[in-house]
Amino acid sequence: MSEPRKLLQGATGDWEIVVGLEVHAQVSSQAKLFSGAPATYGAGPNENVSLVDAAFPGMLPVLNAYCVEQAVRTGLGLNAKINLWSRFDRKNYFYPDLPQGYQISQYKDPIVGEGEIEVELDDGEIVRVGIERLHLEQDAGKSIHDLAPKESYVDLNRSGVALMEIVSKPDIRSADEAAAYFSKIRTIVRYLGTCDGNMEEGSMRADVNVSVCRAGNYQKFRDTGDFSHLGTRTETKNVNSIRYVRQVVEYEARRQIEALESGGKIDQETRLFNVATGETRTMRSKEDAHDYRYFPDPDLLPLELDAAWVEKIKASLPELPDQKRRRFVEKLGLSAYDASVLSADRVKADYFETVAEGRDGKLASNWVTTELFGALNKAGLDIEDSPIEAPALGKLIDLISDGVISGRIAKDVFAIMFESGGDPEKIVEDKGLRQVTDTGAIEKIVDDIIAANPEQVAQVKEKPKTFGWFVGQAMKASGGKANPQALNEILKKKLGVD
Template sequence: NYFYPDLPTGYQISQLFYPIVGEGVVEVEAEDGSFFNVGIERLHLEQDAGKLIHDLSPTESFVDLNRAGTALMEIVSRPDIRSPEEAVAYVKKIRTILMYLGTCDGDMEKGNLRADVNVSVCRPGQYEKFKATGDFSHLGTRCEIKNVNSFRFISQAINYEARRQIEILEDGGKIDQETRLYDPTAGETRSMRSKEEAMDYRYFPDPDLLPLELEQAWIDDIRASLPELPDEKRRRLMSQYGLSQYDAVVLISDQAKADYFEEAAKGRDAKLVSNWVTNEVSARLTADGKEFSENPLPAAHVAQLVELIETNVISSKIAKEVFDHVWNGEGSPAEVVEKHGLKQVTDTGAIEKAVDEIIAANPDKAAAVAEKPQALGWFVGQVMKATGGKANPAAVNDILKAKLGL
């Protein structure tokens, strides 16, 4: 039974005894690069409710029923999450998996992915007893924060709620099991209603729903047609392209980003391509308020830019200038280099001439380099400045060391 105006039927259809997916485990990467497992208790289907809106009027509440009655997939996790950071990492991982599968677009702002965050606190040592025995009495009383719709709000809501519960317990009080909501403006959780137990829901079988029998052959067909999932892709990127775990995890976090990388990395230095994709390209898209799937830059342009660096046509420093021009629509990297005369100076004669002029103009500094070798960096900077940043840095270093006797 359902006694709220956001579901006009007065009851919500849900799966109780026979969820469509049973138990499982999700491997999640923590901020420090380590992995932890979160147990999945069940995944069941139920009807979604509408949306109650309370901030359009000081005296009235509104209800948006566009979503009411549509199918909702609820994933119930085990109490394996110990911090706000782990909670955010877990939801991000679930979101990535669902987006790879194509079962959810992951748009939290529109409410297409939401988190009901259950928070409880316990005394030191009690959680370990729970893990050893499975006895929930070792854990604290939980409060459920409904419909949190951003990673930032998930973290903020957990932090606030944990502090609130600790303060109550330290003052000698007790936690009431209840449903709460998070107010991001005030940065606090507020009580909505006391938490219902199973008996309060008054479950009853829906006589209009027939039993759903899933044939094993159909399940096997689905399993065989599954796309490459994030964990598989991470392991493959590491083995096939020699990427670090960190780089692979950053790439797989967005399917469009991972696909873009693979297209650009064909025949190129994969680590260099990864750096350009995850740093420069991602930063420009973020600055423009675009998703990676809206990237206007062809992967072939990143591949060509990396090729120009690999073949010493341009330096890494000049490459950033080239990228600026390419991003602004001035053509391919090769065309930009030609148009703006940005080819790297590899003619040792030209570099030697610039080095000789700078040494001659700064005899005192040149004499001091023998005692203070780190001063070589100043000369490198002056040569690069004199050549408009186009001199090959390795050649500049070699010539300076030879001329200064290092």
């Protein structure tokens, strides 16, 4: 049976969404996939272009071994099969930003085969999404049509830059899942250091395949593997944010359901997403589709990997988000939600782990997720720009644990640190915020309050709830610095309550 939450209501009944994503992730590498030219972002037009990238006569591609290593690392991070034998093919088509007249890609024999990842949704549910394959390919250059009224310009800086295309299975069943999957892929590659995930710079983008089918048909597809149970899909190209992925799925599903319910049909076509309107529109239909004439690139030998080399990479992989999330829950006692939030981003996770190192995990998590993330959010800052370094936040927590300051004072110190930086210990000293643990001093305060408020003292024995009033008065009198535990004990003793 179809799960109810995956159903979309139409005018004529329920529908199911089926989504597959092709994520293009730029390999983090100094040089391009087949030429020694720099692959760095932000150079002037056509500055990062070698004779190979510009496809001069007689130029030949030479595979960048580091990009291969990065692809293998990513494949391992996706729990996928590494193909020890793979091959590069030419995908032939004409376009001015494709100087060779073909893109070198991997068609039949990709470097990485099937895998699977776990994707957490906002409600905490975890869904599993299959990976069909990952292959290496060259990026194209960029055509610029709006610089001059009658001319187009071409920037070949991206021409030849290494991309990993990560293809999911049609396992994604909603806009939320699509967004969460895309986000999870980004998390994984950033953890691995194989792609910086920077979508504004074009380091990551997705082609979003969407189809709809009548409720129950997806299960038939799963049972039989027969794609005819699914609807005709459209492919929306170059979607470059998590939010847009969600919008594309939502829009396409609605559009397709409406079209089908009003007696129309869905064309298998390539579509473009309009960021301004949130709509998709036809880019080219199946009839206009290229015949890419794939064939193995005769300039390159098949890529053969050594199993021992792959094992070495596997052994050097960092802890991945799923492992980290589990460890945070199991070893550090974090809530599932906090563990998810903290493990979703390697920088955040690393920050948290520095704070939590040798300290109470739960307390550290509270300070990082509540106080720090709250403050960062309010200030519009990323964790990378945090005014408070992780070791300083750790120190602040130590001051609480050691009884030097109370949790309440700590929040004031935190605010100062966030505002103007600085060492928490020094702030506490300079501002005289050290907690009063000297029982003599506290006794003096308590004695004064008892002496000044005989009526309340008389009351407190019958109404134990008024005890809090004494705590408040005493704390106020101490300027908030009285050690709460010591204060409590002294008050209880002097007032004769339990």
